[in-house]
Amino acid sequence: MHISEGVLSGPVIATGFALAAIGTVIGLKKLDYERIPRAGVLSASFFIASLIHVPIGPSSVHLILNGIIGLLLGWAAFPAILVALTLQAIFFQFGGITTLGVNTVNMALPAVLCYYMFGRLIIRKGNLIESIAAFACGFISVFMSAIMVGLSLMFTEENFFDVATLVVAAHIPVMIIEGIIAVFCVAFLKKVQPSMLPGYIVPQRVFGIDPEIERR
Amino acid sequence: MRCDNFVENFVENCLFKKWIFSFLVFALFSLSMVGAANAHKVMIFAWVSGDTIYTQSKFSGGKKVNAGNVIVYNQKGDKLLEGKTNKNGEFSFKVPGKTALKIVIQAGMGHRAEWTVPLEEIAAEASGAAGMISTGNSGDKGIDTSKHKVSVSGFTPEDVQIAVEKALDKKLKPVFKILAESREHGPSVTDILGGIGYILGLVGVAGYFYSRRQKMDTHRQ
Numbered sequence: 528m529h530i531s532e533g534v535l536s537g538p539v540i541a542t543g544f545a546l547a548a549i550g551t552v553i554g555l556k557k558l559d560y561e562r563i564p565r566a567g568v569l570s571a572s573f574f575i576a577s578l579i580h581v582p583i584g585p586s587s588v589h590l591i592l593n594g595i596i597g598l599l600l601g602w603a604a605f606p607a608i609l610v611a612l613t614l615q616a617i618f619f620q621f622g623g624i625t626t627l628g629v630n631t632v633n634m635a636l637p638a639v640l641c642y643y644m645f646g647r648l649i650i651r652k653g654n655l656i657e658s659i660a661a662f663a664c665g666f667i668s669v670f671m672s673a674i675m676v677g678l679s680l681m682f683t684e685e686n687f688f689d690v691a692t693l694v695v696a697a698h699i700p701v702m703i704i705e706g707i708i709a710v711f712c713v714a715f716l717k718k719v720q721p722s723m724l725p726g727y728i729v730p731q732r733v734f735g736i737d738p739e740i741e742r743r
Numbered sequence: 744m745r746c747d748n749f750v751e752n753f754v755e756n757c758l759f760k761k762w763i764f765s766f767l768v769f770a771l772f773s774l775s776m777v778g779a780a781n782a783h784k785v786m787i788f789a790w791v792s793g794d795t796i797y798t799q800s801k802f803s804g805g806k807k808v809n810a811g812n813v814i815v816y817n818q819k820g821d822k823l824l825e826g827k828t829n830k831n832g833e834f835s836f837k838v839p840g841k842t843a844l845k846i847v848i849q850a851g852m853g854h855r856a857e858w859t860v861p862l863e864e865i866a867a868e869a870s871g872a873a874g875m876i877s878t879g880n881s882g883d884k885g886i887d888t889s890k891h892k893v894s895v896s897g898f899t900p901e902d903v904q905i906a907v908e909k910a911l912d913k914k915l916k917p918v919f920k921i922l923a924e925s926r927e928h929g930p931s932v933t934d935i936l937g938g939i940g941y942i943l944g945l946v947g948v949a950g951y952f953y954s955r956r957q958k959m960d961t962h963r964q
Contacts, residue, residue, distance in 0.1 A: 693851060
């Protein structure tokens with residue numbers, strides 16, 4: 528999923544940086560006090576997730592976890608993923624510094640989209656709908672990232688459909704694994720810390736939580 | 744109100760600890776998998792031997808690049824030749840001329856790496872190779888004839904050089920292989936912990952700025 532240095536053309540790199548900058552600014556604006564530790568933990572998870580590999584075909588793919596990150600952080604996924612990708616580029620030489628913008632957008636934009644698509648469905652009474660939504664969130668976020676990798680490579684040398692099908696096909700196992708992880712993660716959080724999930728309606732005065740504070 | 748806040752913070756903290764705990768378990772779990780995992784990076788290693796350039800490409804972690812595109816450019820950036828790696832990630836080609844080479848591996852899905860072969864390496868090898876071609880026959884027939892030469896006419900300095908280079912190529916081939924194997928180093932535990940440390944540090948910095956802003960807000964009120 529990480530695009531290496533020297534693969535992309537100048538305009539693609541510039542667009543990537545511009546979009547990543549916009550996303551990061553919005554994300555930092557929306558990152559309130561309570562979400563800072565959450566963003567840090569998820570950023571660290573993303574940083575490490577790339578080391579869990581599934582060897583497939585001519586390449587090897589790894590966990591991305593951008594669905595869960597998007598679900599729990601919304602726009603703050605941009606700065607969280609940007610930080611993790613920067614550190615991956617420096618420490619592991621995954622991707623590269625010039626492709627940082629493109630890689631950030633490729634992974635964070637699907638995360639944000641998933642937040643808007645599935646955020647409202649996660650906190651439902653029905654466990655089935657919730658599980659399906661969580662699975663779809665994990666699955667589709669990776670799918671969209673794969674499509675975006677195809678889109679970014681399309682402007683250089685390779686044919687869009689070839690690359691997109693290759694990347695999507697290679698990531699199908701990861702999509703399924705991430706879907707399952709998302710289901711477990713959401714179920715776990717619902718039990719332990721439901722207020723972390725989006726669309727959570729604060730019960731009145733439970734544990735003395737003031738709805739005003741929660742909304743902030 | 745203040746009391747409520749305290750209770751809320753306390754509850755949040757307790758629950759958050761659980762969360763951090765689960766994260767740490769996850770982190771340890773991933774650390775334990777690092778050894779078996781291969782990293783998401785491709786690399787190429789090339790060396791000159793005689794008139795042939797050998798390349799080996801792989802993903803860090805040791806997985807060989809199968810059917811990856813190898814493209815060879817000269818110093819000016821013109822494409823000279825192109826080929827595909829075999830199952831072992833190897834691709835070799837004859838030295839295309841006296842120029843420094845840039846060898847690029849494209850392993851699909853945006854994976855790319857390059858290796859530069861400097862002009863000196865090729866020039867030295869090419870002259871050696873040229874010499875070898877002219878004297879190749881006598882050399883190949885065996886050491887007997889050359890030994891015979893010693894008694895009759897002795898070695899010219901060129902002969903010695905060619906013989907030494909040929910022997911070195913042969914002897915050094917496994918060394919190059921080992922070098923190619925060992926050049927990759929996957930992310931170490933230090934790298935991983937370092938990265939997590941940076942993230943924690945950034946969380947601290949963000950927390951500091953927010954707390955300062957809050958302090959200033961309360962000050963103003």
